[in-house]
Amino acid sequence: MTATPALTARITDEQWDRYFRQGFLHLGQLVDAAELHRLRERADDLAVGRVVNPQVQVQLDTGGRYEDLPEVTGQPSGGTLRYRKVQGLETDELFRAVLRSPVLAEVAAHHYGRHTSASLFRAMVMNKPAAQGTVLPWHQDGGDVWALDRDPLITIWMALDDATAANGCVEVIPGSHRLGLVTAQGSTLSEEGARQFCPDDQVHPLEVPAGHAVLVHNWLIHRSGVNPTSQPRRAFTACYLDSRTRNLLTGEHFPLILGTSTGPPQPYLELLRAEHADRTASAAAASEYAQSLKADNAVLQESIRSATEYARSLEAELARLRAAAEQPAGEVVGSAGGIGSAGKLVATARGGLQRARVLLGRFRPGQQ
Numbered sequence: 620m621t622a623t624p625a626l627t628a629r630i631t632d633e634q635w636d637r638y639f640r641q642g643f644l645h646l647g648q649l650v651d652a653a654e655l656h657r658l659r660e661r662a663d664d665l666a667v668g669r670v671v672n673p674q675v676q677v678q679l680d681t682g683g684r685y686e687d688l689p690e691v692t693g694q695p696s697g698g699t700l701r702y703r704k705v706q707g708l709e710t711d712e713l714f715r716a717v718l719r720s721p722v723l724a725e726v727a728a729h730h731y732g733r734h735t736s737a738s739l740f741r742a743m744v745m746n747k748p749a750a751q752g753t754v755l756p757w758h759q760d761g762g763d764v765w766a767l768d769r770d771p772l773i774t775i776w777m778a779l780d781d782a783t784a785a786n787g788c789v790e791v792i793p794g795s796h797r798l799g800l801v802t803a804q805g806s807t808l809s810e811e812g813a814r815q816f817c818p819d820d821q822v823h824p825l826e827v828p829a830g831h832a833v834l835v836h837n838w839l840i841h842r843s844g845v846n847p848t849s850q851p852r853r854a855f856t857a858c859y860l861d862s863r864t865r866n867l868l869t870g871e872h873f874p875l876i877l878g879t880s881t882g883p884p885q886p887y888l889e890l891l892r893a894e895h896a897d898r899t900a901s902a903a904a905a906s907e908y909a910q911s912l913k914a915d916n917a918v919l920q921e922s923i924r925s926a927t928e929y930a931r932s933l934e935a936e937l938a939r940l941r942a943a944a945e946q947p948a949g950e951v952v953g954s955a956g957g958i959g960s961a962g963k964l965v966a967t968a969r970g971g972l973q974r975a976r977v978l979l980g981r982f983r984p985g986q987q
């Protein structure tokens with residue numbers, strides 16, 4: 620990647636003053652034309668699955684309401700250029716190189732301290748497909764819904780195509796970052812919040828030439844509209860964190876992009892992790908045991924069924940023999956010899972029945 624003369628790592632005091640007043644700062648050109656071409660191509664290749672990266676996820680643009688957007692999925696094979704988002708780009712070498720630009724390192728150091736490494740909450744291409752796009756309502760990039768142990772402060776937004784008021788560029792309310800997060804929850808503003816904080820006469824279109832970047836404060840209220848033009852409006856955007864930031868739900872850090880350290884270890888988290896691993900292992904063992912009991916039970920049920928069947932057949936045989944034994948001697952076919960063997964059979968049958976009952980009793984205690 621070649622930085623153009625417009626871009627140096629130096630940001631003047633006057634620029635910082637402007638940034639802290641307005642909540643955004645045009646940083647100038649970040650990549651040259653050749654690099655820009657490669658990045659556009661890479662974004663589309665990833666979106667349609669021509670370049671395979673299992674870490675990348677894609678969201679299609681259905682052109683409908685923001686609330687109805689489809690879920691983000693893995694890369695589609697033979698996908699479409701009507702995508703809204705390609706995320707996970709911190710794992711792509713081309714986009715990763717942009718994220719490590721000296722000027723972005725300077726921005727991160729200025730906010731989080733030179734001693735601090737920086738990680739990424741997300742790095743993605745946001746696209747407004749030609750003659751489409753989905754309205755992204757007024758929002759701030761932070762708050763409880765982000766589930767972080769501290770609020771991130773800086774987002775870089777780089778145009779991959781010229782972004783203009785005509786093709787759905789980002790619109791901002793200058794200075795609104797100084798309100799702080801307007802709700803603890805953060806993210807999308809309510810209708811009332813939008814009426815209160817985003818009057819029409821304060822809306823500023825953030826027009827950015829392709830290859831140029833803007834630094835945006837995460838609390839700056841912003842939105843973007845649709846793209847009625849015949850060309851896509853693609854942009855690369857990334858949110859930088861102080862690398863010590865953790866996901867509140869998992870305790871995990873985020874992928875490092877600048878520097879090498881995620882901060883000092885936190886022993887209580889290691890303890891929690893070990894405890895969690897222990898419990899997961901116990902739960903797995905208990906589940907395995909439950910499965911084996913289930914299998915044993917199936918075997919026992921089958922034994923009961925066949926023992927019952929056997930007992931019934933013996934009972935029937937016994938009844939038959941009794942009936943035969945009770946008939947007058949002359950009527951029994953085979954006479955006295957027949958009765959003698961019938962008597963033996965009865966004894967055998969009784970023995971069999973007794974055994975079956977014992978067997979049954981063993982499987983069904985109390986039911987002798």
Ligand SMILES: O=C(O)CCC(=O)C(=O)O
Nearest residue numbers: 745755760789843854856
């Ligand atoms: O590119 C867009 O349309 C919106 C980007 C945005 O809201 C963001 O990066 O937070």
